[in-house]
């Protein structure tokens with residue numbers, strides 16, 4: 001059994017104040033919050049998901065839509081400038097986070113055009129760079145934000161997670177892992193950089209073996225570290241899922257496993273041996289990789305295998321509602337795991353259109369778990385009725401054409 005109490009009294013990750021400037025369809029917004037769950041209700045296109053996206057930019061990465069910097073600025077503002085800033089609370093205490101783009105006025109105040117958007121980050125001759133500041137210091141990457149606030153999200157775009165590409169499931173897994181091993185993000189970036197350099201080297205038939213060896217050594221070291229963190233996360237999650245299986249029975253319990261060369265090897269051998277084996281595989285595989293024009297073996301090919309426990313059925317064969325319930329159950333299990341392992345702090349949850357697929361029983365079970373976890377879950381929906389169960393226990397805001405009405 002999990003030793004976590006039904007109510008988590010210690011603390012949580014939460015946003016106390018949020019302000020937006022020229023972000024997506026918002027010209028300007030200021031929001032003051034309590035630590036309680038947040039419900040955003042409004043018509044299609046009102047700006048609910050945009051608000052969740054703004055919060056997701058307070059954590060490492062490109063946010064919940066993985067958009068480019070140029071897409072965040074309000075298209076009708078005649079400028080690429082935008083800003084999101086917030087006062088947040090996490091295990092490290094309070095922090096002020098700000099992110100955005102400044103001083104990228106377009107010549108003559110013209111509206112950003114499709115051509116610029118199509119070309120991604122290039123705006124005229126300037127390169128659009130998102131600035132990130134934490135407690136008054138400018139950061140060179142978003143990675144340290146993970147220390148100030150920990151969050152996880154579920155969006156409708158993730159509904160196809162079990163049927164889509166393995167890379168999406170890997171990304172989901174790596175996000176789950178980030179809370180326990182914040183360094184894994186940096187390791188992953190370094191691994192990808194070394195792999196890109198090796199792939200480039202494969203194009204050159206005269207490339208020196210020494211160059212390959214250096215890169216393959218890095219890839220082996222980083223790859224095995226990443227695989228080990230993934231295995232640890234999966235193991236921990238399995239423990240929480242087993243412990244909450246009966247209590248959270250509105251959500252089918254998930255079976256989870258990793259399908260990856262390094263992860264499988266690590267279950268049988270010490271990490272140093274797996275590292276040696278992987279280095280050898282890379283070295284022996286240069287010809288095959290050259291023909292394929294990419295690296296065929298490594299942690300970048302790992303898949304997260306999820307199954308519907310009670311039905312003993314791979315998640316990809318489950319119904320849409322079952323898949324959503326499985327995924328939600330996984331996110332809730334992760335939230336409880338974070339509470340158990342990270343000093344009693346629950347992560348902030350962004351649950352976009354969460355009520356959409358669920359019947360009343362599941363919806364209420366979800367809300368009960370959110371209240372028991374005592375976490376600041378941000379939930380969106382078009383129908384206020386779906387959230388009446390919360391009563392005074394959540395802060396409800398109506399979003400109306402990029403404005404918030406309490």
Ligand SMILES: Nc1ncnc2c1ncn2[C@@H]1O[C@H](COP(=O)(O)OP(=O)(O)OP(=O)(O)O)[C@@H](O)[C@H]1O
Pocket residue numbers: 023024025026042043044045046047048049050051071072073074075076382
């Ligand atoms: N960069 C941008 N500048 C201006 N408007 C934008 C920008 N990006 C998106 N929008 C617009 O913002 C509006 C709100 O989008 P959002 O996804 O937040 O809606 P929503 O309230 O979640 O709606 P739904 O219930 O349909 O999911 C949309 O009309 C969208 O076209």
Ligand SMILES: [Mg+2]
Pocket residue numbers: 048049050352
């Ligand atoms: Mg939306």
